[in-house]
Amino acid sequence: MNEGMEQFLGVFLQEAAEQMELLEQDVLKLETGASKELLQEIFRAAHTLKGSSRAMGLNPMGELTHAVEDLFDALRNDQLSVTPSLVDLLFNALDALKAMLEEVAESGKTSLDTVELTSRLRAALSSKEIVAAPVSSVSTTKTEKIELPAFDVSPVQENAIKDALNAGNSIWLLKLSVAPDCVMKSVRALMTLQAIERAGAILAVSPDEDKLENEEFDLTFTVLAATDRDAESLKNAVGTVSEINLESIHAWQNEPETQTNESTPEPAAAVVTSSAPELAVVHQDAAPAAEKKTVAQPQTIRVDVSRLDTLLNLIGELVIDRTRIVQLCNQLSGQYGSDPTFEQLGEEASHVARIADQLQDEVMKARMLPIDNVFSRFPRMIRDLAQKMGKEINFIVEGRETELDRSVIEVVGDPLIHMLRNSVDHGVEGPEEREKAGKSKIGNVWLRARHQENHIVIEVEDDGKGLDPVKLRENAVNKGVLTQEVASRMSDREAMNLIFASGFSTAKEVTDVSGRGVGMDIVRSNLQKLGASIDIDSQVGRGSLFTVKLPLTLAIIRGLLVSVQNAVFALPLSSVVETLRVLPSEVHSVRHQPTIVLRGNSLPLIRMHDLFPMNEDRAVVEAVVHSRNSEEQPIYVVVVSSGGYQIGLIVDTLVGEQEVVIKTLGKFVGDVHGLSGATIMGDGRMALIADIEGIFRMISKKRGVAHAA
Template identity: 35%
Template sequence: MSDEMQEILNDFLTESTEMIEVLDQRFIALESDPNNADLLNEIFRAMHSMKGSAGFLGFNRLVDVTHRAESILNKMRQGEMAVVPAVINVILETVDVVKALMADIRQSGTDQHVQTEAMAKRLDDVLAGALPTATTEGVRPHAKREEGGQTPAEGEGVRNHVSEQPAGRCAQMVPGPVPAVPPTIGEILVEEGLATKEQVFDALTQQHKQPEPKQPIGELLVQAKAITERALDQALHKQEKQEKQPKASEEDQTIRVETRRLDSVMNLVGELVLGRNRLIKIGGILEHQHESDPQVRALGETLTQLNLVTTDLQLAVMKTRMLPIKKVLAKLPRMVRDLSQKLGKQVRLETHGEDTELDKSVADEIGDPLVHLVRNAIDHGIESPTERHEKGKPSEGTLRIAASQEGNSIVIRIQDDGRGIALDKIKAKALSKGLVSEAELSSMEPREIVNLIFLPGFSTAEKVTDVSGRGVGMDVVRTNIRKMNGTVEIESEQGKGSLITIKLPLTIAIIQALMVEVERATFAIPLSSVIEAVRITKSDIKTINGREVLHLRDRVLPLIRLAQEFELPVDTKRERFNVVVAALGDRRIGVVVDELRSQEEVVIKSIWDYLDSIKGISGATITGDGKVVLILDISELVENAHAWHGAAAAAAA
């Protein structure tokens, strides 16, 4: 294959993949709003464009399947077939087959390895009326005029009744975005006030009854004296002008860049940030030593300018990597629909904050945890319609996913109005698996008990299904989120529902950190976890059941000494310390350090391959003076501290 054809193929795969992602959402929306003519037309145009592009590249199986689906969609547009769930189910199955064909094309360059005969037969059955598509069983999106003289709904527009473009036209298209359909004569006449919708509708009905070749709509309107020939000429002139001067689309202002190139640029910017930090450190030392030297002052001014430019460049590169979270949420409506049907439940999915942006690296990693949490909510959380009715709830359950930016973090909340999490079941399961003791449970708050479901191997499912209940999911969810320096917590009220809160950094590449010193070793604490820092003396530290705590403003903080945590030699004569108060949700700990050094922007380097066995470390960075500094995993330190204190309190009781 030539480079030019390979580029065309890559463009086709990219554009078609985007169309398929959108189709899943559009079909779910169409199922709940079957009268939405604009939505149906958008789906039809996407399928039509995909078929044409596949024909241009010679993917005959893909053309065969999409052509049949397009024919069904066209019948819906013409009001000849009702928009009912049974038909949409079949077309969604077609979309799944198209996904398989795309995967085959991407892997082998051909679509010959996927069997499509069975799908084609099902689509032919639908076209032949084998499935329930009568108008009495569904809602016609474009009903014909009733006896009382009513016209189609205002929102349907005139375009819905216009015959489609010749099939050969799209077969010559080079793959690209879904093209904007040029306005029809009927649309222009209505927009210009030269004809009414009723007049155009009558002409369309008359045209539909004619044998081939059919008379143009404009001529029929002139014959019916609905418009003058001058008005028709005016509309034709405007149509010709609009076709010659297509409107600029957003795609004209954008280019596609491979992700690996952006990753490379981001890595280079990270190294630039490290170099800038080192230069500023050296420049500060020189200014202190040679304050009166004009060259040193000039160097300081240059470094200030370099700092500003580097910061702006860093922000610009980060923005190029940002994606709206709706890209992640796009696959959830279809999944919720299919899963709720499979389980015999009624679930309405609500999404909010879809325009909230996050780094592509974060978006790539958060998809699987979100899918698992949503599946769990539908399987375990939301009750069956019968059970909900008995509890006085609406038969339809609600699953709400909301995303928002809070400071330098992205917060995703997944909330359902289901049965909630039974604390008794969690306690029993945790005890039976030996994850906690009776004494530990007695000292735990309800919120801590609920979050036991994140422990490895924990599951309250009474039976293993292909939906959930294999006992590994929630632990994997927390592990994946932790790798992104994020946190996940659950709140639940039995009978009312559950709320899962995920907190993620905007980017996992560069963060603000507080640099601290412990026994001449430096550590970095992510600033997003830091609440405050206080200066204390040795006498302020108290001991409860052999563990150090600090009483700070009516709150008892478990203390962690980094020197002990990482087995550093300890200076027992030290009398004064700094305590960094760090938080994970509403749980807090005090990290005991010797000195607070500075606040720095640090580039996170992964160390999973080297220090995977060391707990409490999320990565490493290089400071301005060239030292390698470990970055603390606050979430793990907080959980370890609270688990120890719970056990200690239980033992004392």
Template identity: 35%
Template sequence: MSDFAGMEDLLQDFLIEAGDLLSGVDNKLVDLERSPDDRGLLNDIFRGFHTIKGGAGFLNATELVTLCHLTENLFDKLRNGELSVTPEGMDVILAATAAVRDMFGYLERGSQPPAADAALIEGLKATISGEAAAPVPAPAKPAITPPPAAPRASGTANEPDWNLLYNAVTGLPVPVAEVRAPDPVQAVMEKPLEEVVQSALGRRASDKPTAAAPPAGRREGERQRDNSIRVDTARLDQVLNLSGEIGLTKNRLNALRSDILSGRNDTETLHALDLAVSQLDLLVSDLQNAVMKTRMQPIGRLFQKYPRIARDLARNLGKDVELVLAGEETEIDKTMIEDLSDPIIHLIRNAVDHGVEESSERVANGKPTKSIVRLEARQEGDHIVIMVADDGRGMNAERLRAKAVEKGLITDEEANTMDERQSYNLVFLPGFSMAAKVSDVSGRGVGMDVVRTNIQKLNGSIDIRSQQGKGTTFVISLPLTLAILPVLLVRLGEQPFAVPLSMVREILPVDPKEVQEVGGRATMVVRGEVLPILPLSSLLGWSQERTPEYGVLMQTAELSFILAIDSFAGREDAVIKSLDDFRPKGVAGVTTLSNGQIVLILDMKELLGGAGEQRGVARAALMRQSVAAFA
């Protein structure tokens, strides 16, 4: 039973407004530490705590009111000149904001928050009275952890788990004796794809779980996602106006339809029909763009929590680091914001911990004592670019290669053939770390691997630029939106599939006479480069009906290859519909084509193999299978 029965709307409004206020207070506190005499900042922070206290009072959140009141009293003395800003006092204040955020967590779960830590309360009272406060517990450091692997009933690292699809379509469990047999797969694959997916979608709609019980198979973190969104009223007005225009055009088309059905097919009537259809096409495109804009949010709402994180980590490490933000007004799809949070946190922590040097080392190298880490966002064409850059020591490609060989992640032969860019990308390998020892900040070799995995799930890419002695920049490139994905339609026999167009570099014919076996795998030479050939049928685990006639040169962050297919069906801008409840491995979702046909959108990175140690083994098996397709 919620402690706020009958006050749910008030509670939700408070959490949204107070959350924004607290994030703003955190950033202003970091600025205040650099400008302790700024009266404007002191007044803004005072007003922030005062407003949060007022809202908490309406909700009868007594302990939150008490904590905010003490902090408000402290800032009242600071802004009136009765006290001065000290590093110890700032530690107490920042601990108070962390405690306020923890209390928000209780409110989100519908519970009254308990009292703040007694040491924190005593620290605030001592600071207010002008006494030296005892050290308070350091703020908890945010951590990035890999999502738990979903259990799989069957399937190898290289094939979709069609048994899950079978279960979703039929509503029946796969018999235990047949889990690894081809029968369930065949039962599904004998049906037309449209029938399979339509049946699944229809059944899912009828058995839709309640809000209290999230669908099976969903990640735990997704249950707590914020599904609300703030939309500028001007954008909603635009959507409303376009809807009205479409309604008028619909009425015009209905009238023309009646005229044509009654026998009027003269030139004037047909011309009017053509104009009305053209008008409808234009209005629908405008409406689609307007609706997409309602999903766009300023990335500054994501950025605003990072100065505090960088400040806390730098202080714990004894470094002088300033996080500079740029491009906060750049807009990004709301659905991406939460998925970007952990990767950016890790990149910032990586820059502060590994990238920037100790102050003494910087002075010895003729650099300023203070290090600058820059977090910037901007739009470039149909992509959003996010950069995390530091002015630290930079990366040493030779040391990276040596460490990877030492850890057994690559061979000496592979290391000798790597250029600088490939060497930098070694930091993304699971298990790779340059840290001499494991700490609560780094050293386990999982962080950067998770960063790249999360970015790739957003159909994005991450690149590294570095210069020794000057610093390192991580460049993330993301599509403007995840709702619409440009795809290339390819065919196996008569069955179409969609692959992301962002991975496609070239389309070329595959002549069996030009296919060569190198190291037990099928390859082709394209402009002097030897590229492996992977038949789509092998990736899906389908039987090979005929020799592939075409190839799609595709490129991921770590592999370039030729996807062998039977034919093409064109290019489309796909509106993605997810299959989260029963999504088989290697399938990102489905889309409906302009002719009404339903097509699976393939997740090429998943099809190419599993994560971690299994990736190389799975890919090698695929390479060996590819030879048989051209035998």
């Protein structure tokens, strides 16, 4: 690495990772069809990567990206066509780059040998068959001379200028200078370019970027940039870079004489010849091409994630206090209700409450990321997997723009990988088998994300062979997960849930793809930790559908507060189906299990008190409800669901619904079965947050039935 560059390593790695991700996605898209825009985007990403890796002095990386860039350039200019082997080669190169980046992240340098790969890329380039030389339909209208420093404009830049004009952008010429005492001119210059790129697009740079990187320039350089905003935004962008001065900025498209001298509009094209020192511009007014407007880049700043985390924690405290203040006001209103000062206090309190709510919303939004951050790595994975397994799979992703909190984003990836692998490995059949079953040879795997109320729902679906409850039961008995007796009593739905039991794999052979039958077990427990639920729906021969319901955030949930004896529990609203008032006479005993009939279905009842015994009173779980409620006092039942099952929890009273900030019980307390944490209520007291999945596990453990947990 170049000396003095260590401080930029973090920024470099972060940006390189972004570019790599973009490249990977785009190359995947390339396989399904190449468009001009796509190739342009790929080329730009490769170019940026080349530039930054060279600036960092990582020459092997620079070499490799350079070769990749050349390939894309050839593709873009129709000198080369996309073939599967070419895409494979590109993926090889991307993998090598990834490995190099990892190496750089660890040791600051790379030792990977890329000569072979580079020469393969070069070979692919030289084998190019010239499909069609680009025909530039240039018709000259008017030549306008602008005082410009020497510009060496390549055909690439020429295209870019053309595109920018077509898109109705304004084009600006920026003359910039570096402070004379600047130590790292090239870095400042490159930072400036990056800053400008955030406000618009760079069309041309003089001296060119390579020279800037190598400090082969004096103190000044010139940038031709297009933006869909005004000059001010470019100025501001440059202003963010220290030790850089903006000497002058000229608009050259909107200049009055340009407009007046216009002749008849002609096909969109603009050519910048490379006659230095004056830049001769053959400029035509583009036909309004609003439909191809370049996407405006929103103004963003990078913020350290830990700051956002701290902010959210503080907001959590504020939310608690807000609730507390409102409650205190309510309590005081009986005493001071008529006092005008108290009225004002009430108004202030509700205002503070409102602000706190908005603040919470905004901070939550600031932490939101599109789920594509996770999804984007899957197409590649599926492709590689399918190739390895000799299966043909059409992978369809929907709802990539769905946003969720980054705390969830971080942890949801692994379970999804397992699920998708399972679908590809165990779900979708091989081509022959599919044809035999009368299905199309190509299997489909869907990955969908969407918002549903206060949740994110992610579905993984395949049209493969589906789960066979009969086989699942057999398997479970053979593996000793269940006894024959329990297995035969099990419903099909329960049998399907068996795939979540540990030590259970439905695939006859263990493959290196989805492992040794620990996959779904881990998936479920990981998801449970997130407060997520997972459901299966499957039909033999038709396919399987896994539905994951995730909370929007892991920090704040809506909970139903219930009281049990003198304790208050918060039941996550995501798991609550409904609340009921049941008369003791409606409760039947089925094999010592209190049960009610709800809309034709039987619903087992569990006393919360038995699950969470308080004081010395460790009550017997098998306590029969109606013996305790001999009088006709209605009992409150909260129906909760998990994994397709429903049970009714018997509570003393319903307290209300409230937003609760989840706090862990801490390391000292450790894990408590059936609880996921605690929260502080508006009155300063604490409520224990129930972990519904955990409660289901407790119940099934007690009954000795595998609730597939």
